[in-house]
Structures are given as C-alpha cells and as structure tokens.
Amino acid sequence: MRLLRRAAVALPPAAAIALVYLVSRAVTTAFLISAAELSGPQSRFGADATLGSLTMGWDAQWYWLIAFSGYPAELPLDAAGHVAQNAWAFMPVYPVITGAVGWVAGGFPVAAPLVSAAAGYLACLVLFALLRRRIGRAAAIWAVAFFSFAGPMAALFQLGYAEALFQLWLLLGLLAVERRRWWWLYLWIPLMAFTRPGVLAFSLMLALYGLWRWSRRRLDELRPREIGHIVANGMLAAVCGFAWPVITGLVTGAPDAYLQTELAWRRSWIGDHGGFVPFEGTVQAAVLWSGIWGVPAVVCLAGLTAIVALVTLLIVADRRVRRLGMPIRLWSGAYLLYLLAVFFPQSSTFRLLVPLSPLWGALALPRSRWWRVGVLLLGMAAQWWWIYAMYALGSTFAQIP
Template identity: 40%
Template sequence: MTAGITSSLHPADPAGPVTQSARVRLFRWEMPWWAGVLGVYAASRVLTTLLMLALYLVAGAMHWEGGSPQTHPTFLGFAGTWDASYYWRIVEHGYPSTLPVDSDGDVQQNEWAFLPLYPLIVRALMTATGLGFPAAGVLVAVLCGAAASLVLYRVVASRVGSVSGLWAAVFFCFGPLSFVLQIAYAESLFFLLLFAALLAMMTRRYWTVIPFGVAAAFTRPGELALPLALGIVFLIRALRARRGGEPFGAHERAAMIVAGAATAVAGLAWPLIAATVTGTPGAYVETELSWWTGFIGRVAFVPLTPWFLFTWRYASVAGALLVVAAIGGYVWLLNRPSIRALGTEVVAYAASYALYLFAVFLPQQSLFRLLMPLAPLAGAPGLTGNRRARTIVLTVGIALQPAALVLLWFVGYP
C-alpha cells in the first residue's frame, strides 16, 4: 500500500498556486482534486479501521484490560473511550453546576475541560437519527475529518501547488495519530474549523474568519492562535504598505481588527462561562490542572512554565535545556525557505499555535495529537518534492499507527 501511494501521486498540473479546476492523479486515474483527497481519506480510514478492529478482536480474545473502562464492550464503544466518555456525559447530562473535589478540596477531572460545540452537534444528530452516542460521535468525527482534509489541501495548494496539497493531505490522513479522525473526539471538527479560518485569512476574507474562529473557540482549546496570527499578519501587511508595497486599505484593516477582537473574546469566553455557572473563580483552569497531577503533582498555573516544569521534574537541567533546544529548532524550521513558501499566514499561524501550546500545555502523550493542527507545515515543498523523504514520512506514519493504538489504549491514553 505504501509503495502504491508513494509511486502513484503525480501532478496533473504544473507546480504553483492551485486553481479551482485543478486535477490530480491517484494511482492510474486522473480526477478532480477533491476526489483525489477524498480517495486518500477513504483509503486511510479503511486502513485505520482494520488496525483498530484487529486490536479490538485481539484484546478481547486475550482479555487485555484497557486503560479506559469499557462500559459498552463493542467496537464502537472501543472507539468511544477516554475523552469520548466525557463528551457522552455532556450529551446526556450537560455540565456540572458544582465542581467535584477530592478529600483535600482539590478540583477533580470533570466535564468543564471539554468544550460544547462537538457534543451539541452529536446530540442533534442523535435526536435526528436515533443513533446512540458512539455511532453518532464517530460519524461526526469521520465526516468532519473528510472536510478537514479537503480544506487542508486548499490551504497548502493555494500557495505551493496541487502536488504539495495532496501530499499534505496524505500525511495528515495516514499519520501515527490519525485514528482521532474516526473516534468520538472533537479533534476532526476542530481541525476543520481551524483550517477553514486559516484559509479565509489566506484569501483575505477576514470577515469569514469570525464564524469559523468563534466556532473553533467552543470546540477545542487552541483557538487563541487565530487572533494572534491575525495580529502578526496585520503588522506585516501594515509594514509592507508603509514601505510602498502592496496596498492595505482601511476596510481590510477594520475587518482584521474586528476579526481579531471577536476571535480573541471567543477564545477567552469559556473560562468565564465555567466560573459563572459553577460559582468558582478559576473553575476551568483548576479543572485543566487536575489532569497534570499524575505527572507533576498539584501546582499553580503560570503561563510559559509548563514545559519547564515537566522536563525539570524528569530530567532536571538537561530537561530545561531540551526545551530551549526545541524552541530554537522550531524557530529555525519556520525560517526555512521551504516553510516560508507556504505563505505569511501559514507561518504566523504555525508560530502562534506553537506558542499557545508552549504557554499553557503540559507536554505528555497528548502532545502528539495536539500537534496535528500544524499539518499545513507538512505541505512544504522541500518535503513533498523529495520522493525519498515523503516515502519515509508516509511509511513511518503508517508503521507507527498500530504502535500508537496499543500504547494509547492499553498503556497510556490518547
């Protein structure tokens, strides 16, 4: 399968910005770009489904105990564990008005860590179709994953051509953590909304950024990268205009300012909502910190410190130096000509999202899943134009899928 995909993706049009009528060649068939992307997505979902089904059957036969309790021992229930169980509770019971606490008075893990748009959509589908949560949750995730792949293609292809766009979609769909595109998690919806907002930014439809950005703010944490990216692009465009470059009129400036303000307010709204409903200031932050205790104990939240807290806990000075090296390496990566070819907006978005993760997230096994919104970077021509490099990336991605499934279902958690 790897060899077939690797040797059969070829451009049907020259390199450069893609057009609406762009066509790609998948195996022996030339087709519209959207059909090629959906074909890649379908193939990837078949592969991941087979891997998950094999693991589910082997685990049942061997009586393996999963990391998450299987209250519904079916294959769909297998795809509806961990975070999905919280979404299930939200669908059925909403959010608690009182935060659960332990004997020491510390807030315990609860539903306020999970934002409401995905469970609202799943609940609407359940009401309309009569499906149970596992089936409805997986269906929403799969459909949003397909749409996210299409938008990702457009994001990359609009700057560096259809070949890079298609390969970015391939890496996204066949990556080690791509199983999140078909389990009852909010990730697929979040990817769709983020990529759509980014595409709107790239096409300078700044008013269109607002609905996608606001919706993303109530889907998963991380939406605050959008207003920061808008601010960066605003400053760059203003500087270029002052130097006599491309025009940057008052209407565009106003649209960017309003879009930035609206998405920033939306990104900060959920903690205020949680505090208002529960009557507990800091309810959301305290809830998020409850997931940290198993790694570094109970700590106060200070922005820009989580990575250092985690690495110092396990590797002392060497850990702190590793964080500094990682920051330097990422800055170097964003300044590579191949990455910069993706455009100012993509680089600003990638820098902003990485800064968000560094500022508020404790790095642990979920980090790899949370890096998936950086998928546009995988469309860099330096990677997609190198046959050997893309073959290695694709092969490694597929090979790591079963390892990730085993580790995250039976050792850790996804």
C-alpha cells in the same frame, strides 16, 4: 502508491481526496481492530475490547456525558478538597453537533465517529485548497495524504474526539486569512473557540499578521477596511478565548472554575502545585520526565530548548515552510508559543500538535517519489505505534491519548 499518484493527476480534487481519505480510514480501522484484538487484561480496555469501545474511549466519554446530561452546576471535589476532573474542561460544539446527529443516527456512539470522519474529510478538502496555490496540485494531494493517515494522530479522524472538527474550523480560518475573506472569520472564530482550546493563538496570529501586512503596506496595499477586519477579528478571537472560563464561572459560581478544572488534570501528574503560572507547566513537565527517564533535569530542559529553537528556525528560514505562506507560518509560531505557555507536556503531546498539520505541506514539497513514500510509510508506522501504545497497551499513566 501508484493509485495515489494516478488519483492526483486524473480525478477531480474532491474525488481524489475522497479516495485518499477512504483508504486512510480503512488503514486506521484495521489498526484499531488489531489493537482491540491485542488488548489484554492489563489494558484499560480489557481483554474484550472492541472497535466500538476504543472509538468511545477516553475524551469521548466526556463528550458523551455532556451530550447526555450537560455540564455540572457545582464543581466536584476530590478527597483533598481540590476541584476534580469534570466536563467543564471540554467545549460544547462537538457534543452538541454529535448529540444532534446521534438523535437521528441511533445514538452518540454511532454519531461520534461519523461526525469526526465527516469533519476530517472536509478538513482535507480545505487543506488542499489552502496549499494548492502555494505548492501545486500534486504536492497538495500528498500533503492531504500525510494529514489523513500518515501522522501518529490520524486515528482522531474516526474517534469520539473534537480534534477533527477543530481542525476543520482552523483550516477554514487560515484559508479565510490567506484569501482575505475577512467576513468568514466572524463565523469560524466562535466555532473554533467553543470546540477546543487554542483560539487565543489564532488571536495572536492575527495580531502578528496585521503587523506584517503593515510593514509591507507599500508593496501590498493595506486598506482601512482590511485593518478594521483584522483588528476586529483579532479582538473577537481574544474575547471568545476568554468567554468559556467566564461562562464556567458564572454557571458554577466559582470565578476560577475553568482554570481549576484544567489544573485537575495536571494534579494527577504532579500533585498540588499551587496554581497556574504561564510557561511553568513546561518546566514542571521537564523536571517530571527527567525523573522518569533517569536523566538530569537540565538535560531535559536543554533538549526542549533545542527543539523549540530548531522549530522556530524552520518556521522562519526553511524555504519549504516559507512557500506555505505567512498565515501558516505565523499560526505555527503562535500556536507553539501558546502551548509552551499553557500546556503541561505529557502523553497527550502528539494530540496537541495536530493543529500544526498545515506544515505537512513542507514535507510534501520534495518531488522525489521515494521521499514521499518514505514519509507516508513512516507516518503510518507512527500511527500504529500510537494506537498500540494508547489502546492495546494503555496500562500506565504515560499511555493516555
């Protein structure tokens, strides 16, 4: 911890962040190696699991398949005639970049963690730039530390997943909004849209941001050119958000191909549920988990409502969150609303919350060393728990990252 403090004070920001990031990756690597050693016959990775097999587990296999053979022209069907899980659920930017790097570096399994690690470091640099003006250098360095190895999902920075790359585009997009560099958004938005789902929330954020700026136009001049950029980028994000489903339908000949592909994962939890209705997945999941946990469904729904209300209150009223700036606050609210509308809460919930990482800045604000060290240690413990549960154990439907 003293090393982290000295780095925040003495080293240039890029070097200090590199030091923090390298230490975090060493910690995660040690966790993954330990999980491989603890993996037994009941784990999906088996008793002979290795660091490489864990790195290339789960979604990494789909990205590898896309890099190797592309997307299917015909949708696969299960025994009941429903669309089965297939590669169309995964966006192309990460496998294209990783496949290109793998052609030079010696294959996709080598390139996948390299691309994730590089994207993670760059995301740390952007997060620091996004927060520094708002909360100061030292607190921004601590926020980067929390981001890079104090969260349950910090392992994603070296797994064959697209989250680190999406996080990079997202943070660059938020930085562009924060500094009003509107032309950059025309690049970051398409990259975001074709890396992972979530750009529709960015479109909503821009709409809310535009309304906020309009309400303050007498205090903060809003020029016609800015209005044009905000509206154009919001529309671009909306178009890009719906582009992949359209592309999927055109290639496969099934207009609802992408929707049915995504619902295939939900069917593995609750069977044939009749289709997609916004916000219905959240209610279905609450009913499902109430049965698994043995509590009334109304208790799960009430608990979920309380959590949503508390988070909303924090985003709106908490002084530490308010210091992070309006773009981060609006993004956090828009993304949570997006998740509630489209997501089916299950074992991947922690992973789906990674785009809320700018909120680490609020936890970094208290100046107490013990507070910051406590958050760091608690986050590391959470990371070990997630790696152990999902990889060393990985034996039940609730242990899927």
